[in-house]
Amino acid sequence: MHETILVTGATGTVGNEVVKALSSEDVKVRAGVHSIIKGDRLKVFPNVDLVELDFARPESLKVAFTGVTRVFLVTPFTHNQVEIAKKLIDEAKQAGVKQIVRLSASGADAEPGIQLGRWHREIEKYLEITGIPYVILRPASFMQNFINFERTSIVQEGKIYQPLAEGKVSYIDAHDIAAVAKVVLTRPDFKNEILELTGPEAISVPEIAAVLTEVTGRTITYVDVPEQAARQVMSGIHTPDWMIDAMMELNYILKSGYGATITDTVEKITGQRARTFKEFAQQNADCFIPENL
Numbered sequence: 664m665h666e667t668i669l670v671t672g673a674t675g676t677v678g679n680e681v682v683k684a685l686s687s688e689d690v691k692v693r694a695g696v697h698s699i700i701k702g703d704r705l706k707v708f709p710n711v712d713l714v715e716l717d718f719a720r721p722e723s724l725k726v727a728f729t730g731v732t733r734v735f736l737v738t739p740f741t742h743n744q745v746e747i748a749k750k751l752i753d754e755a756k757q758a759g760v761k762q763i764v765r766l767s768a769s770g771a772d773a774e775p776g777i778q779l780g781r782w783h784r785e786i787e788k789y790l791e792i793t794g795i796p797y798v799i800l801r802p803a804s805f806m807q808n809f810i811n812f813e814r815t816s817i818v819q820e821g822k823i824y825q826p827l828a829e830g831k832v833s834y835i836d837a838h839d840i841a842a843v844a845k846v847v848l849t850r851p852d853f854k855n856e857i858l859e860l861t862g863p864e865a866i867s868v869p870e871i872a873a874v875l876t877e878v879t880g881r882t883i884t885y886v887d888v889p890e891q892a893a894r895q896v897m898s899g900i901h902t903p904d905w906m907i908d909a910m911m912e913l914n915y916i917l918k919s920g921y922g923a924t925i926t927d928t929v930e931k932i933t934g935q936r937a938r939t940f941k942e943f944a945q946q947n948a949d950c951f952i953p954e955n956l
């Protein structure tokens with residue numbers, strides 16, 4: 664029988680890569696999308712069906728989980744992510760799902776840790792006691808953050824503004840997270856495991872600016888933003904206080920070097936070394952040139 668794998672957050676950074684990675688496997692992929700229109704670009708992949716999935720609408724959860732055998736569980740960065748994730752796990756249990764692969768985050772088990780990690784750990788613990796076989800992926804910060812959040816200033820001003828000083832981070836490409844997800848969702852030998860996923864190097868934002876300069880041929884420099892100024896900028900664009908606090912806590916630990924640990928888990932599981940930031944930049948060079956903004 665074919666496995667039917669539900670991917671939540673399927674239009675997001677990691678979900679999209681997981682759908683793409685699974686589409687070449689002998690499984691049915693059900694892409695859970697917030698709105699069918701936004702999910703249009705996923706229709707190009709073979710073996711992929713779209714299902715409307717709104718975390719706020721329980722009836723959409725019921726439909727999305729019916730007949731599903733495995734789940735790749737992503738929840739967005741919201742203040743109620745624990746509540747949302749618990750509902751999704753409950754729904755998976757009711758549907759008789761036989762495996763959940765959960766996208767968590769690096770440092771989720773740190774004590775006392777930071778708010779983002781504590782939320783993730785609460786969800787992990789909830790999953791661990793359900794009895795549903797699980798694999799928890801704890802990735803480092805995504806390389807894609809430099810496209811999703813820094814692209815406009817990189818392209819328009821040749822600058823990356825961040826409050827990270829020289830802090831080195833073992834950034835990971837979402838492509839590699841998806842490569843791991845594909846293996847653990849399609850091979851039977853992964854059960855109740857926690858996998859810490861990082862890129863192959865720890866790199867600072869000034870070093871990232873130098874890589875982007877080399878790859879794009881444009882001068883890109885790093886501007887180290889003081890904490891207070893970073894807070895003011897976020898506040899100026901109406902970022903909620905809880906999110907500013909959570910982001911600044913994260914930035915502080917990354918600046919202090921706590922995000923620099925490197926693991927070889929990606930290579931061990933997929934057989935392929937995780938991508939370096941330079942390889943990611945070469946792969947996505949189009950995103951960093953003015954013509955494509």
Ligand SMILES: NC(=O)c1ccc[n+]([C@@H]2O[C@H](COP(=O)([O-])OP(=O)(O)OC[C@H]3O[C@@H](n4cnc5c(N)ncnc54)[C@H](OP(=O)(O)O)[C@@H]3O)[C@@H](O)[C@H]2O)c1
Nearest residue numbers: 672673674675676677697716717718738739768803804805
């Ligand atoms: N960014 C990092 O560096 C990093 C590092 C480690 C861990 N993480 C974790 O990764 C997770 C986020 O993954 P991501 O970056 O791939 O997500 P993302 O790109 O922010 O995408 C979020 C997805 O959730 C969907 N969504 C939002 N609200 C929804 C709702 N009410 N109902 C159904 N779907 C909804 C979005 O669809 P729409 O766009 O249509 O709303 C989108 O597909 C978070 O748990 C975060 O803590 C992030």
